[in-house]
Amino acid sequence: MKILILGGGGMIGQKLARHLLEHGLGGQGDLTIISHDIGFAPDAAPVGDQRIGNLADPGVAEALAGERPDLIFHLASVVSGEAETDFDKGWRVNMQANWALLEALRAQHQASGGAYRPRLVFTSSIAVFGAPYPGKIGDEFLLAPQTSYGAQKLITETMISDFSRKGFIDGISIRLPTICVRPGKANLAASSFFSGIIREPLNGQEAILPVADDVRHWLASPRSAVGFVIHAAGLDTALLQGRRALNLPGVSVTVAQQIEALRDIAGEAAVALIRRQPDPAIQKIVSGWPRDFAPERALALGFRADADFHAIVQSYIDEDLPRR
């Protein structure tokens, strides 16, 4: 089985590649993995075939589709903050490059006389929604993105659904919760603090909390994210009945509940490293984000999230906390 990971150099892409190398996929161990990204860290997962390139460049999508991977994990994206500040880059990478990929896959489908029809797992985002929200967002709630990133994700979902309905590919879009605890350094994303207030204290460092303790958000661990994309890869898409984009399960917690979990696991000394420094700009952005979901379809289809926020913290400690 030939697998292509787009965005293979990213955090989820790396964890996915390592998982596939260790565990295979659906009982199959003879996997050929092509990992594609604009760059890879020196300690990247040891897949045999590491490709450096930009999917938005002419010919790149066509070359990758020409290898006819059986399964494509499409995790590549300009992140939310960058899509907002660099409008051109966001639309070029998060929309036009995806169109080019779908068209290249359709060309392969047609060149094969219809035999080639790859499974495509696309990681979408809860950014496809926009405030105001009901208490819990149901599976039939309006899609109304309020960021360029969210608009681009919705558009790509919609293209994937139509190309799939036509039989050119067999796609599924999964709307990931905010991933937490992200390993590594803090970044400029407005959501960075959700990870930072856990990660930094566990590493003995100070963390900044820019919002109030009663802010609620929808989270999943990187471990769950890898589980989600693998589950999506093996799903019988006939069960989706034409609605090929799914809200995934997650954990809805307030910042106060996050801090309580940190206290339970790492003690008062860790909590003391969180410094409150309100940031009205971040508060405003975060106030527009979803807080809670009732992801009944995804649960019925077997997607499983972390049990609670304690499990999310423990997942970071198990997988990513640098050993002393």
Added chain:
Amino acid sequence: MKILILGGGGMIGQKLARHLLEHGLGGQGDLTIISHDIGFAPDAAPVGDQRIGNLADPGVAEALAGERPDLIFHLASVVSGEAETDFDKGWRVNMQANWALLEALRAQHQASGGAYRPRLVFTSSIAVFGAPYPGKIGDEFLLAPQTSYGAQKLITETMISDFSRKGFIDGISIRLPTICVRPGKANLAASSFFSGIIREPLNGQEAILPVADDVRHWLASPRSAVGFVIHAAGLDTALLQGRRALNLPGVSVTVAQQIEALRDIAGEAAVALIRRQPDPAIQKIVSGWPRDFAPERALALGFRADADFHAIVQSYIDEDLPRR
């Protein structure tokens, strides 16, 4: 005021142009109207500036945007049936051409130092929805198109919302009900019979009814459609609060109720011209269409539909029935 009508040669575009020529717009009578389409009938509305061209061709969107119209009515589209049979043409015209238009308008906005920010009224469709439906589709119901046409409409709506949020344009997308009674000849659209069973008998001709009498659908007259786009042109878009796509009001009726209205207005002899000829293919397509809406936002914003189906029939008689 300079007004550009894209799809100006079509049925709604022609009625809109005539309305503007007769009544002006919002009290303004000094209108410059550019009417653009791939072609015009010999008896087209006498606007001074009739342009023949294809928005999907290179440079066309840029040239039109370069005229800096204050108001753009974007009614141009490959129709539903053709977008389904000609996949390439549908996406080229209904998605990529719209992207080109938005990019061209953004370039003018930027070249003007931000002063140029046109109102764009885009006629979207209830095809952005997909079955199964609730009894009445509310304003926060899921967008899940099940046709290429519906996917392209949703994608264009999403682009327009994001370009508007960024301040490059001031857009609004209005999801028209199925337009009935369409004047002229029957066409190959699966929805053609909704008009045909009224129009043909009123013209003394036989009409084919391919579905059961209890089929329910969501309709508006061409007169209402013109009213909708004009109301959208004058709306304070701040009231949309970031949700720039609206479900419009319409009339929800069964085929049986349509026929009763025809009987009331034109008598038993007209009804006798309807011939039942079940068509499983059309029945299947129509079974996936929306049947009823609760368009509360649009009503609160002042959009008004026909009073009932009798009014829709009367509108055809007043505006379009060929005089004996």
